[in-house]
Amino acid sequence: MVAEVTGFLRDRGTVVDMTLGAGGHARALLESGVERVIGIDRDPSAVTMATERLAPYGSRFRAVETTFSGVDRDLTDGAVDGILFDLGVSSMQLDTAERGFGYRNDGPLDMRMGGDGPSAADLVNELSEPELADLIYEYGGEHRSRRIARAIVRRRPITTTDQLAGVIAGALGKRPGGPHPARRTFQALRIAVNRELDELAASLPRAVELLAPGGRVVVIAYHSLEDRIVKRCFREHEQVLILTKKPLRASEDEVAANLRARSAMLRAAERVEVAA
Numbered sequence: 001m002v003a004e005v006t007g008f009l010r011d012r013g014t015v016v017d018m019t020l021g022a023g024g025h026a027r028a029l030l031e032s033g034v035e036r037v038i039g040i041d042r043d044p045s046a047v048t049m050a051t052e053r054l055a056p057y058g059s060r061f062r063a064v065e066t067t068f069s070g071v072d073r074d075l076t077d078g079a080v081d082g083i084l085f086d087l088g089v090s091s092m093q094l095d096t097a098e099r100g101f102g103y104r105n106d107g108p109l110d111m112r113m114g115g116d117g118p119s120a121a122d123l124v125n126e127l128s129e130p131e132l133a134d135l136i137y138e139y140g141g142e143h144r145s146r147r148i149a150r151a152i153v154r155r156r157p158i159t160t161t162d163q164l165a166g167v168i169a170g171a172l173g174k175r176p177g178g179p180h181p182a183r184r185t186f187q188a189l190r191i192a193v194n195r196e197l198d199e200l201a202a203s204l205p206r207a208v209e210l211l212a213p214g215g216r217v218v219v220i221a222y223h224s225l226e227d228r229i230v231k232r233c234f235r236e237h238e239q240v241l242i243l244t245k246k247p248l249r250a251s252e253d254e255v256a257a258n259l260r261a262r263s264a265m266l267r268a269a270e271r272v273e274v275a276a
Contacts, residue, residue: 001248005218005220009032023039067199072206132148142185243270
């Protein structure tokens with residue numbers, strides 16, 4: 001949703017891209033007239049790649065390796081004019097088998113964006129069956145979570161993405177032409193491993209506080225758990241003017257070009273001054 005993002009943030013001073021990835025949105029923002037972009041990512045490989053790709057923009061771009069919660073006024077050199085969150089996992093991470101995010105390419109069952117803390121393999125092999133079922137249901141919305149957890153526990157240890165995907169497909173069956181049965185479980189594990197919802201809930205109100213009056217925050221969420229946090233924060237923050245009554249969706253053309261965009265939900269808000 002590059003056009004929608006730049007529509008809200010073009011021609012601004014400093015914009016913080018909180019989910020830098022390979023630098024696609026950062027490049028589009030710089031091309032749209034934004035004076036300076038600070039790119040944030042907890043993934044060191046993303047920081048390295050984006051820094052190389054955006055080197056031609058010189059001092060207009062800076063990349064920083066940190067989490068959402070690591071962003072403050074010291075890092076941004078004061079208030080900023082825009083903030084972008086493009087949540088979830090990037091295509092770059094999904095397509096790199098050794099990162100262990102995807103079920104289409106075999107690799108170690110890792111899923112850590114920053115390389116620290118318990119991996120997906122640790123959760124799969126160490127959680128009890130009820131704990132695993134609850135995690136898959138809560139973060140993946142998978143109603144067959146107990147059947148999946150039971151199958152995983154019976155087949156442990158599981159150390160690769162291919163093993164896990166196979167166990168889930170065996171437990172649920174695979175419908176020809178339908179989505180992969182492991183999709184929701186992989187999502188749930190990734191969210192848990194990286195504490196994504198906790199990071200978002202803690203950092204989004206702080207991000208609003210980083211904005212100068214008139215500054216805007218744009219968030220692209222990919223499932224209802226993320227979108228619910230964004231919606232609640234915008235509604236409850238007294239200094240927020242909501243710019244999108246309902247989340248914007250990707251166009252049919254964009255979905256055709258990038259299937260991941262089919263679930264994208266964009267919300268935007270602007271910081272306003274509150275009378276004393």
